[in-house]
Amino acid sequence: MWSGDWVAERLGVELDGDERLRELLGLALRRNPKRAHLLVSHVLGKHVPQSPSLVWRSGYDLGVRVRRLLGDDEARRSVVLGYAETATGLGHSVADGLALAPYLHSTRRPVPGVARAGGFEESHSHATSHLLLPEDPELLAGDGPLVLVDDEFSTGNTVLNTIRDLHERYPRGRYVIVALVDMRSTADRGRLAEFAREIDARVDLVALASGTVRLPEGVLERGRELVAEHERAADGVPGPVSPVSPVSPVSPVSVPVQRDARRLVRVDLGWPAGVPDGGRHGFTAAHRDRLEAAAPGLVGQIAAALPADARRVLVLGFEELMYAPLRLAVGLEAEVEAEVRYSTTTRSPVLAVDDPGYAIRSRLVFPAHDDPADGPGDRYAYNVAGGGFDTVVAVVDSVADTPELHAPDGLLAQLARHAEHVLLAVVPSHVPGAQAVEGAPERQETPSMLPEPLRGPAFSSYAPDEVGWLLQDLSEVELEAPTEEREEAIQSGGAHYAESLPVEYQPSEQYQELFKAALETSAARIAQAVGVVTETVLAERSEGTGRSERPVLVSLARAGTPVGVLMRRWAQHRHGLDLPHYAVSIVRGRGIDANALRWLAAHHDPADVVFVDGWTGKGAITRELAQAVRDFEDAGGAKGFDPEIAVLADPGSCVRTYGTREDFLIPSACLNSTVSGLISRTVLRADLVGPDDFHGAKFYRELAGTDVSGHFLDTVAARFDEVGDAVDAQVKEVLSADRAPTWEGWAAVERISTAYGINDVNLVKPGVGETTRVLLRRVPWKILAQRGAGADLDHVRLLAEQRGVDVEEVDGLPYSCVGLIHPQYTRGATGADGKAVTGK
Structure with a gap:
């Protein structure tokens, strides 16, 4: 049975093309107003757990084909550009096949201090904006070929948007488009050819297979109906995903910890200093050599941490962090006797249906855990639940090793419900500026x-x-911003709180007394x-x-x-x-x-x-x-x-x-x-x-x-x-005494956040000190005070009165008081009465 039969039968979607097309692709439905169907790759390592060596080899072989197409001289002058989030690992593997080409992938994660070298839109995606943030501003400025890598080449719109943006800044004479599958229509092929003539550049295409998707009239509306129908039938939880039992919050530094009668073990990889975690800011041939030299040791750390009885192991990457976990998985597959598979988490919401004729059989849902610029939201791991994995090795970058990752509803807790053993390996997030760009002398950090x-x-x-x-x-820089304006920028993700200062509060005479x-x-x-x-x-x-x-x-x-x-x-x-x-x-x-x-x-x-x-x-x-x-x-x-x-x-x-x-x-x-x-x-x-x-x-x-x-x-x-x-x-x-932290404060904050419908623990500030800060610096919503609290809270009551903020006395509060920041800029926030919080 083909993993696209379920969608094909119900929507009339047809996949025509090379014999290998169905071997490479399945079909699923997604909650996307722009495109109902999703082509699910069997060799990408995103939605479908697959042999890591097969995933890496698919990209590597495409890179070898590009090198042959260009010739060694042009291949050395080329730059490889991959697309976030699905093709970051694929693009990196293609760059491996080109051997000497530097690699960069687009990103949806803004990084302070790194200037944009370009950006473009992916019109059909659920998250459309791409940024290009090379650490070396000259990375894209050469005149050698630019190799653009995506998992599928469907309409060509994304590639056109990319080339249009970059060609204005860094014109060049040759582009090579690389994809696992080329699914363009005849009209799309003609449009790209016309665009190449318009900019006077040669554009080549390299793909594993080609074909077309035939969509009947009304497919988008029918697809929406199917998604709604199956999500209602599953009571909002598609696929065989068991409810997750509450577990205690886990400190990111705890090793190991008990979680639902299973063990979470942190693996210290010993990641080589100076080697980036991926291509977000550029990855050079020298970086590749250093990673290859370090790879046996990195893999050895994971292999040593695997349980002795491990039989089926999943190495699970994280959104744009695809290549580092892929290379770890490739090495592990060769190192251990257990069956090893590889996939990654994703931002993309897809319907899960437990049917052998459907590509997405199960879905895990968990909160974002890397402080994303677009605010809190759900993330997903597909085909993990029910996959028969006794051990999961979760690989994240250090930016994503947050309390949300370790929370009771976080990714690690979800994985622990479906695998006997969960290992966590953290790759240090590359900080631009911490290392010199390739070719420049290393910056000597001396006192x-x-x-x-x-x-x-x-x-x-x-x-x-x-x-x-x-x-x-x-002192001479104007950094202060009005409190409400500052709060809106912080909560909307438009600015970080440390990029500005609140206007310094001047206490009244009564407050000074x-x-x-x-x-x-x-x-x-x-x-x-x-x-x-x-x-x-x-x-x-x-x-x-x-x-x-x-x-x-x-x-x-x-x-x-x-x-x-x-x-x-x-x-x-x-x-x-x-x-x-x-x-x-x-x-x-x-x-x-x-x-x-x-x-x-x-x-x-x-x-x-x-x-x-x-x-x-x-x-x-x-x-x-x-x-x-x-x-x-x-x-x-x-x-x-x-x-x-x-x-x-x-x-x-x-x-x-x-x-x-x-x-x-x-x-x-x-x-x-x-x-x-x-x-x-x-x-x-x-x-x-x-x-x-x-x-x-x-x-x-x-x-x-x-x-x-x-x-x-x-x-x-x-x-x-x-x-x-x-x-x-x-x-x-x-x-x-036993002074071991119990993290009671964190648990209390989570309870308060849920009870008051705030949906963001960062807006709950517990204790007298933090409550005072809320009243002085932020936009307070209300103050929770321990019933009967005395003079310790006199200044809190005075500040609350001056700012027109209610003080609500409650029982059983583990702190003297708790300050709640106004969630007016947080989507979907509700008050304790269940009514929506609409803001000002």
Whole structure:
């Protein structure tokens, strides 16, 4: 039976052409208003698990044919361009066959700091916009042949759009189009030939097979009806996909963890430094040689991690990340006795029907997990459920190794319902600028390239010995944006929160008095928490640990910086230790400032560094730092940094080193720069921060008249002596207790997100500190307060009143309060009453 019979019989779709056509293709239906049918390739490795060697060889052999067509001289001058997302691996395999040709694929993932070299539209696709983002701006500028690779050549519109865009910028005399199948009509063939004459260029075509799809009248409407009919019959869950039982959230750094009585194991690949994860920014012949040399070791890591009884293994790639997992799968297929298959996840929504005459038999649905520019949404893995796989090796890039990947409804949990063993291998996402472009001398990253830390009074109102800021001064740059405008850009994906600054909040006289009263009330409590976290850090570095007893404090600017200063003062006051203290930038979704880590590694032992922050909420920065340190090491940076964070308060139970796990008011959260040395939050924007720069920040010198940074520090430090005995007693209890993070905060945030229909955990900000930030910087929707919470929330109530935000008292809240950001720009958001949230 042919895997297109089901569609052919019901829609009257006919596939005519070469004898090999049905061997290469099946048919399915998709939810797409522009095209009802989907040609499902059996050799692409996207929707249908296939032998990886067959997938790779299909592309490689096409590349060999192109090399013969062009001749060796022109082949050396050619550039291969693949199409996202389905043909990224195919294009790379074609480039392998051409041997010396550099490779680039289009992408739907915008990358800050990389200029567009072109873009085009794919008119029939569910996600139409393609970007070209080569790290080397000259990659497409040569006059050699351009080889364009797609899985199918259907109407030719996508190729025409590509050539039209690129030919205006980089005219050349020859193009070669490569596809697994050429399905153009006679009219389409004529249109392409006419276009080639128009631009005065030669256009050749190379394909494994050719044919046409005959579509009866009304096929689009009938296709929609069929999709709706079968999704209704399946109650919205097409195919044999079992419901997924809730499981506990998993930290990305946990190895291994228990998940639904099965094991998730993280495999450390040891990816070679300087080798890109794919062709998003270009992949040269030199990169290919280095990957080939490293491949046996990479494959060996996975083979060693496979269970001894593995019999049928699926290597599952991730959307545009097709080639790296394909090459791992090819090597694994040759290495182990188990049957190995390869496929990848996808953005494309396709109907699944459990029928042997239909190409998509089952479907797994899970949330996007790479912070996509188009916002949250569903992603899919086809023909995995029911495929008989006892082991799945999921391969993602580091940008996609997020809490969403590890969530109870995430991809890993879905896979665990259908395979006894799930392995996770993370390939470090290539960061443009971290390596020199091919042919240029390698950039030497020496300490002399990086400036010395900024210090007060030239930068910040802190004394120069209190903290050194590993930042660049952007004080003269206009970075502030109105709060509502900024919020809309962030939620719509048009901008990242770190690319601008909120307008600095100027507290009213009433609010300033509230801050002073709160500080006087809580100073001893804060002093005790400072003492406990500092003594815990010092105790963990006592004799016999092999680590220096003089740690280097590195605070995460800016909320962590006042805490770092206080910890430094405590160590000096109680122990006579003069601890170095620096402040660095970390940005959610972008990681820590790698240049700051390089500076630290050049001046201190990385093992001596202790990262410091103010408090935890749901643990997003905790996870971000762990991933950032791994990425830094994977990219060839110094090893030895411990990503564990020491915090003053850990109400989210996200870290092991803390002063308290109570959620109480830390007055430094009540204000912005005027309690943080007059420094803004950090900024990371491509036009301001280059590859050799620290992240940026502003020094608000003009606010010196309202600065209470020193007053805050002095008030807390004045209470050190009176809390000394309490600190000593509490530290003994802390050191003997089980301090393993439970991630209760993350679980609570997910429950709140579901209960209030927000659909994005990033819009839920738990704890007093984060709630205050919401009221000062973002567009708050409502505040949830623990019923009966007292004076700790006076400033929250005042700010909420000033901004016209409801404070809703609730029972059973694990935090004193939770701030909910207005989801007015999040599609499909609903309130607690089930009504749609429409915005302003």
